[in-house]
Amino acid sequence: MRPGTTIQWIPGHIDLVNHDKADTQAKMACEKCLLTATSKSIPIGDLESICKTKLMREWQVDYENISLGKGNFHFEIMPQVSSQQWFKTWKSSRRNITKLIRLRTGHGLLNKTLFLYKFAPSQLCDVCGVLEDVEHILIECEQYNEERSAFPRLLESSTSVSTMFKTLDRDLYRVILTFLEYIGRDI
Numbered sequence: 001m002r003p004g005t006t007i008q009w010i011p012g013h014i015d016l017v018n019h020d021k022a023d024t025q026a027k028m029a030c031e032k033c034l035l036t037a038t039s040k041s042i043p044i045g046d047l048e049s050i051c052k053t054k055l056m057r058e059w060q061v062d063y064e065n066i067s068l069g070k071g072n073f074h075f076e077i078m079p080q081v082s083s084q085q086w087f088k089t090w091k092s093s094r095r096n097i098t099k100l101i102r103l104r105t106g107h108g109l110l111n112k113t114l115f116l117y118k119f120a121p122s123q124l125c126d127v128c129g130v131l132e133d134v135e136h137i138l139i140e141c142e143q144y145n146e147e148r149s150a151f152p153r154l155l156e157s158s159t160s161v162s163t164m165f166k167t168l169d170r171d172l173y174r175v176i177l178t179f180l181e182y183i184g185r186d187i
Contacts, residue, residue: 073106076162099187104165108187135161144183151179
């Protein structure tokens with residue numbers, strides 16, 4: 001921030017309970033940093049660094065707490081928060097990045113997720129009768145065994161989905177996207 005810059009709060013998630021709470025907490029954290037810093041006349045560059053460090057630390061604690069419940073799939077893949085998007089330097093289409101984000105968060109267009117939104121009658125795979133999630137489609141589903149054999153890189157990496165996505169291996173990600181296209185599954 002440069003001298004003379006003003007900060008204005010613009011609520012972006014009005015009337016969404018969890019989003020409103022997150023917005024309120026972020027606003028309070030910013031105000032707390034600013035009040036603390038201005039009373040001590042800290043240079044603006046130092047203020048930015050202090051606020052960023054403090055917010056990242058608090059975000060990590062919140063992230064770890066959330067991962068004990070809902071976010072545990074993503075936490076296995078990415079245990080540390082980051083201010084940089086993991087795909088920032090990738091030259092890939094927005095559609096492919098969206099697919100990879102869905103895979104990494106476990107919220108793809110699969111029965112497990114679709115059932116939560118009442119778009120599928122069950123969370124189970126129509127062929128195998130077990131939970132249809134990312135791991136099932138990429139590694140386990142009997143329906144795709146033959147197709148999977150055409151992707152040796154996928155097979156050699158298939159110890160677990162969390163292992164696949166931890167690496168941020170662009171070549172492996174391309175193989176995964178190609179495999180999904182090959183089997184005709186949109187994620």
